[in-house]
Amino acid sequence: MQKIYSIDPIDALKISIQSEKEMHAFYTKAASLVQDEDALTILQGFAEHAAQHKQQSIDMYSVVSGKKILFLNLDKRHKLTTLQRCSDDPYDAIRLAKKNEKELSEFYNTVSRRFIESDLRRFFRDLAADNQQHLVLLEASFAEHMSSDEDTEESVIDHFIDHQSNG
Numbered sequence: 001m002q003k004i005y006s007i008d009p010i011d012a013l014k015i016s017i018q019s020e021k022e023m024h025a026f027y028t029k030a031a032s033l034v035q036d037e038d039a040l041t042i043l044q045g046f047a048e049h050a051a052q053h054k055q056q057s058i059d060m061y062s063v064v065s066g067k068k069i070l071f072l073n074l075d076k077r078h079k080l081t082t083l084q085r086c087s088d089d090p091y092d093a094i095r096l097a098k099k100n101e102k103e104l105s106e107f108y109n110t111v112s113r114r115f116i117e118s119d120l121r122r123f124f125r126d127l128a129a130d131n132q133q134h135l136v137l138l139e140a141s142f143a144e145h146m147s148s149d150e151d152t153e154e155s156v157i158d159h160f161i162d163h164q165s166n167g
Contacts, residue, residue, distance in 0.1 A: 009120055012111045013061040019080050020054035029086040030093040042141055060123050094142045105131035
């Protein structure tokens with residue numbers, strides 16, 4: 001995670017808006033890679049959550065700045081460089097989704113501790129909690145386990161991704 005010693009609320013909200021935009025695109029692409037209905041529902045739900053988080057961040061930006069965002073054009077300092085783009089490989093996409101959720105949760109937690117204003121602290125804490133819930137659901141739904149028949153690690157992701165070819 002990027003080190004954050006101090007951050008302006010406007011910059012934090014811009015980063016949130018951009019990050020949630022990227023996560024929406026990530027989950028939309030990830031959903032297109034799976035065929036299992038359960039996996040599709042989870043990934044599409046996360047895409048919807050990212051869109052909601054983006055809108056909530058835009059709304060909070062308007063409250064804090066007194067301005068409306070008509071077009072978002074951010075430079076590199078308003079992007080989390082640790083967020084990964086979605087891979088074309090469904091296994092890698094799930095692994096990267098877990099990493100991204102962890103990064104966002106840590107970012108939001110860190111940012112929440114940098115503000116005195118209780119509304120901003122609560123806003124970023126809530127986003128962190130939502131991302132942590134996403135991570136828990138990803139880990140529970142796509143958990144890796146040891147196969148009792150073999151000494152190799154097998155993934156439940158196989159069930160979700162290859163469900164139609166196995167059934």
